[in-house]
Amino acid sequence: MDSLVKAASSSKISLPTLSDHVYKDDCMFSFDTPFDEGGIDICMTCFQALSRGKYNYTKRHSRLFKHDLFLNYRKTPKAIKPDEQPQKMLKLEIKEKTEDELFDLETAIYDASTNSSYDYPNNNLPTMIQLVADGILKATSSDKQQQIKAWRQEVKVCRHSKNISQSKNNGSLTACTDCGLEENLWLCLECGHIGCGRKQFGGVPGNSHAVSHNKEFPDHHVAVKLGSLSLNSADCYCYTCDDDVKVPNLSSLLKFYGIDIAHHEKTEKNLTELQIEQNVKWDFKMDGSNGEALNPVFGKGLTGFKNLGNSCYLASVLQVLFSIPEFAKAYYDSTDGVPESLLSRSSDPADDLEIQMYKLGDGLLSGRYSVPDKFTTEVVKYQRGIRPSGFKHLVGKGDPQFSTMQQQDAFEFWSYLVDQLEKADVRGLLDYSPVDVFKFVLETKIRCTKCGGVRLKKELDESMCLPVEEVDTRNRKLGKSDKVLLEQCFDEWRKGSQFEYQCPACKSRQMATSTQGFKTFPKYLVVNPQRIKLVNWVPVKLSVAIKFGEHLSLSQYRSDGKLDDERELPDDDKDKDDSGEITFNPDFLTALMGMGFTENRCKKALYNTANTSAEAAANWLFEHMDDPHIDDPFHLETSASAKQPSVSQQDIDSITSMGFAAQLAKKALILNNSNVEQAVNWIFANPDDDGKLPEPAQPRKTSEQQLEDLLAQPDMGGEYSLMGVICHKGTSIHSGHYVAFIKKHVDGHAAWVLFNDEKVVAVDESVLSEVEVSGYIYLYEKVAS
Template sequence: MCQRGHPASQAVYREDCTQCFDSIDDDSGLNVCLTCFNGGCTGDRDHALLHFQRFGHPLALNIKRSRKPSPIAETEDDHYDTNTRVVCYKCCQDNVDVSSANFRLWLTEVKAWEQEFVPCEHTLCLDLNGCSLCDLKENLCFMAPLMSSAIKCNEERVDPNLADHLAHWGINLAGREKTEKSLTEMQIEQNMKWQFTMTSEDGQELTPIFGPGLTGLRNLGNSCYLSSVIQCLFDLPQFQNRVQLRKLADGILSGRYSRPDPDAIVAADSPETPNQKGLVPSMFKHLVGRGHEEFSTMRQQDAFEFLLHLFKLVNHGSFAVEQRLQCLNCSKVRYRVDEQDNLSIPVPVRRFSTESDHETSDQFQTVTFNECLDASTADEVVELSCPSCSSKSGFSKHDPFRSRWLSFLRQKEDKSYPDVENTESIFAPDEEVLCQLLTMGFPQPRCVKALQATGNSDVEAAMNWILLIWTTLTLMIHLRPKVKEPQQDSAKVLQLGEMGINEQHAKKALACYKRPLKGFSTTPARYQLRSIICHKGSSHYVAFVRKTPPRADQPTWVMFNDEKVVRSRTYRR
């Protein structure tokens, strides 16, 4: 065994398994490796044994926790009885005798790692009648928190007579009560007690459901934003199959942990079936929040910002959005393509009209997803100065999704204005060499490309480049088999022609449109809303996900409120 070399901040995984969500509350408990402090389950999958087979660490501490029959307790630890025993995989012993001298020596070394706070001479010999450095008897400052820091010792020390020292100034420490809560404490209390309309509109309690993909996540304190985002993402196959998130995916999708909480106390106003206990995503939160200024804390965060942060960590795919700017004066255009990993679309808000013009209705009209997309891609006028005509009348801005062929055809037909940012990178051919190449009968565009490829060297190098490329292209054209172009609908070709696209480009675009898109068997591809994240009040998130519950034929909306997973029969849009 190697008991040395562990840093002071060495993590000990003593709550749940590092490979799954089996915990110390299970029947067989959890084995914590005494070499690297890895936590491994001892149930059917036995990740603790796999850890020994891979790394050869023989000793482990088995921790098993059971709930006390009496519900009266002040803290969370008072609810449980914890039993421990030492397991040796190399000797195949389930209960190693810890009274041996070697093992007592090892426990002594472990105890030496723990920081022990003791009093010092400055706390034991504290004089409260005057300043310790001068003769001043008034306006004294006494710094004595519950665990004081001795300035002269430069270490944290314990004041065993703290109550007497405070009583010297009339402060009764035993009679003090905390009457106010911090902002973090109030947010955690609200999140832990928040029910978020756990009843339907007719007043009936929503029924908890259980099964694969219906596993809740316990609130760690202001972690509802994390739970809501995770439940929505793991409904997508792209996230279910990621190796980096296999522990979380196994816990949510397997259904092994989606069962009623056996320790729940059913009250008279509670549903017949208690809610599930929920998984504790503490390891996942530490992993994704490590090094981040906000997500590494216990403060409430924005769910959308966390979603973008998670996309960066897992290297999620992106899509292209094309920006088209057209001058309102000279009609010249400019294109720019931006890579995006999310799409923010406006939702039109339309209230129902009322009989009285001075009153507003609380009911909103239905808005379709197509209306939102149309509003997102609609033209808008922006105030810019045109570098081509120097006009300040503005530009028409259009941001559609990038289509390779339609974008190519539009750019062929449009007249582009010069890009002011890239004017320095425009190639300028040698005029003397260019005139000599033109007199030889070569086309001007090919001469310019030859001079750019050869670096404006000389006529001979440019001529050789042209002849080489020309010969290669001619050979490719002769060897290319002739493919008969399919006949296109003349009405569609005419319709594209009315948009300013010539006949040849219109036929090519229609031919490409008939090819099926990648990932879809039919076109156009249609999308369906799968999940929603709702923000209630000032500090709580819940998720609605479209799922098919067990023994059901049709999908329905399921609400994930931390560890509570219920079927949402009705919901307000």
């Protein structure tokens, strides 16, 4: 008790303020939670959550930062008592239960300096310790705070919802005009027509008569769901844009039909609630060819994710990434967990991408969390699933798509995450970035059809986007199978395209062909068949079955380079100015901008198509519209030197004014991304640090250097074996549900495993037929030729 009195009188513990992040959901470095044996320890100094599990992060945190007092925090779910079902549900009322209603909570004060625990609440404890403990218990957890922010859905006004011209309809507002259905009713804001909506997940009835009304009257664009109306909610949908929309002056528009929203009560779930419920509960086929439920599997590399509402796109991508051996080697250390150097590096582990990758590696690969959920009452015991909320918040921070809780495109997220890992140079235990295993070189050949001259351009890539619609359309015209072969998609890609070209040899505009081929083959090939097409600028998913094999041979798609009978076209001096910067063809740039693309996007497209034609650039833009960094400023990489970390002199001066050395201030700022407050906290946590920066890691190579390195490697052939597929079920990539099928070793033999959030089951070959209609991202591993 003496150590507690001493700690209470020191300045190391303090009450959490509204600006403090209080972590209460899981350990900063592992997925140990308050529900696990021993619970978690919440630091009473910095409010980070630690665990005394396998790696004893509580002890390591105490030793590194001299933070000794913790609130031990343990939860046990209360037994659920079945409530009586009322005879008739008059209205839907959504209430969030309190922690006291859901869990039994046990707390204690843990002193790491003496390895002692004290029961809490306890009036004999020093007053300051009691106040801090109460403050932690009352604080909203950081995870909950981020969820609240992320659920603020950004529904926007569309051009159809801006100007709504109304006409009176004297029909009933209580039933569908066409079928008499009395729920799931949609009011046309143009004419007051009442039609039932589409049939919804969870048994919500509907005969789509509101959709039929829009087809009959195409200029009646926007409808509102009557059951969703209240002062705080309203579902408005534009059938022309095929999306949720915001309607200005909705209240006055509704009054035109005699509806006072101020006195209207919400009686049905809105679209967001229905979508979340669907994504959480929507199962892919969970039984085998004999009709029996597939058995869940457990063990190392077989851990599931808890669905956070709309997080299945993220979970499926992470499952496939961490099935790659290089990612496992980079981010999983079964002996030490998160390395000591990382534990002391950052004052906020939740803001460190490398730490979050280590946390995921331990969570997914260790097998510690791949155990049956002992709290569930279901007959089939699946896993509880680890919650990737910290990683999701960090990796999506600042991005308009991935910072929300809405469903996102899995391939867009794959590309975005790979880009983030490369930009941050997050190598883990490797001396190279694990994302390098996806890189390969494509060669584009432009050939003038008049003079036969060719121009070759090599570029670095890390995934293949394959055409699907063209193949499907041709197959149907020829009366062939309704299935598209994956090899047909590669054939279509290889065919290339024709376009008008200003030939530097002919000195006139000619027709030219553009084809691509592999110059090198990656260790792991990421393939994305383009199941999405734009209809009136609205992305629509193609319902096309793609037949694939577990073996893929790509040698026939190798680039043939310049053939003996071909001559290279002369360089066009007009492409560059005196400074060496590229000069864009003004006619091409004007034509592209006239199509509605930004100047920045147009320049990127022209650069990536060798400034050949507006048509080629437009095709490139259509293929790359969803790239996560398409709107980053365009610039050419001109220097091979790595960017040196820098901090402002003003920030250094503000810290040295507190009495700290300039060298120590600079190091603290660099390690904490120039955040002065975090830098000062780091200095207090590391008072004996000498201020010397660690030796910089080997600088990241430029794209040009990586391309040259790949070209210098021996050709290992283009034979591949399928190791994973991310599948999507639903009509739109931005809704529906994602799962992953991955080839794993189960009970000593290779088997396909379905990762459907926390449901992880071994599947037989019959389930793979579902992949044909829902496969979205395919991962192939190179094998010996």
